[in-house]
Amino acid sequence: MKHLTVPVKDTDLQPLKIGEEILLSGTIYTARDAAHKKLVELINKGKKLPFDIDGAAIYYSGPCPAPPNFPIGPCGPTTSYRMDSYTPQLLDLGLKIMIGKGKRNDNVVESMKKNGALYLAATGGAAALLMDCVKSSTVICFPELGAEAIRKLEVKNFPVIVATKANGETVYR
Amino acid sequence: MRIVDVKLIEEAIYEMFLTCCVHPDRALSGRIQDALAVEKSPIAQSILKQIQKNIEIADQNNVPLCQDTGMAVVFIDIGQEVSLKGEYINDAINNAVRRAYQDGYFRxxxxxxxxxxxxxDNTPAVIHTRIIKGDKIIIRVAPKGFGSENMSRIKMITPAQGIEGIYEFVLETVKNAGGNPCPPITLGIGIGGTFELCALNAKRALLRSLGESSEDEDIAVIEKKLLNDINKLGIGPMGMGGSTTALAVHIISAPTHLAGLPCAINVQCHSVRHESRTI
Structure with a gap:
């Protein structure tokens, strides 16, 4: 199985095939509904984002609390369409990879084409399995959002499927 | 009169949530194996294997199957000959939920x-109470995740559209949902009754053991036909294509008004979680 390390280079993305399974390693940031709302509010106010979004990978996930001796709780993907209205603004700032589940809308796909981004799907509900691939987790902002806070995760061999590419090709039926 | 201490109900519900957020319906693994035997698409095979592996890891590590440990839905049927002793029952149910979600490290x-x-603290729980005959208390709990709940729908179908209208509505709902509700899904469908009763019956239908067909033969035939038709849609596991879009269709019907045909569809993801206990 192919390995991909984040942050990625553009040349890493071109050879990927739709439906191809890859193992992701490196740094990813969790953000879901409430965190997206806050990020876009910051952008609209012209303020600096709490992490460098240029070239970053965002994972749509709100984990369970970490049980003793684990860095994080179960942490599967949440449904991506709820982030669609916020996504183009983040892509324009350089967001490179999104990880979630389910189809994206046309605006997101158009913005992915414009900005050369990649959308990966993790298996929804495989939260205990994905939890095993997370080596560390740190809340970096919005702690008041609880499960929806932005976390910086270090992942190793995190299984994902190439779902939508920057040329608009998609795996979804 | 049988006197039951509400504490007993609280402890039962506490244990039921701790169990069912970690261990899904006992029939789920077998159903995934059946799907693996017939599924031809390699992506579908790979996803189903991950789902299977996830069930095993959750069990080994004693952690929830899915990070969405849901809203706590509690159905409680109380025998007419039971007298409850102790604190207000809804407070006891919420105490159980609060403690289980805290102690289980649930979201x-x-x-x-x-x-x-x-x-x-994940309260308040959604509580449905009914008075039944006898001196028993039947408790059923289901943590309900919202990736699938969000794809649920209700429609007041006309009598002229009839059963064909129901088929059309169900297939359209599954098609529109695509990969969003984490297929392979299970559908709880309420047919008939009023606006709210058909929705409640749809949720109640999901409490049946996975794949257990209706005792009503006419309904069982409809369940089978719908399951077959849904699996011909090609949506597949996580919406990436394949013949395993749904694992089961559970229907509960109720008499309705001569002017109507309400139909509610409650969508359940592959993490089919529920527990039942009688006190």
């Missing part, structure tokens, strides 16, 4: 719909 997902401020 707290419940918040105000307007301010979006989280209650921090």
């Amino acid at each position: 707290k997902s419940v918040l105000s719909p307007i301010t979006r401020i989280n209650t921090e």
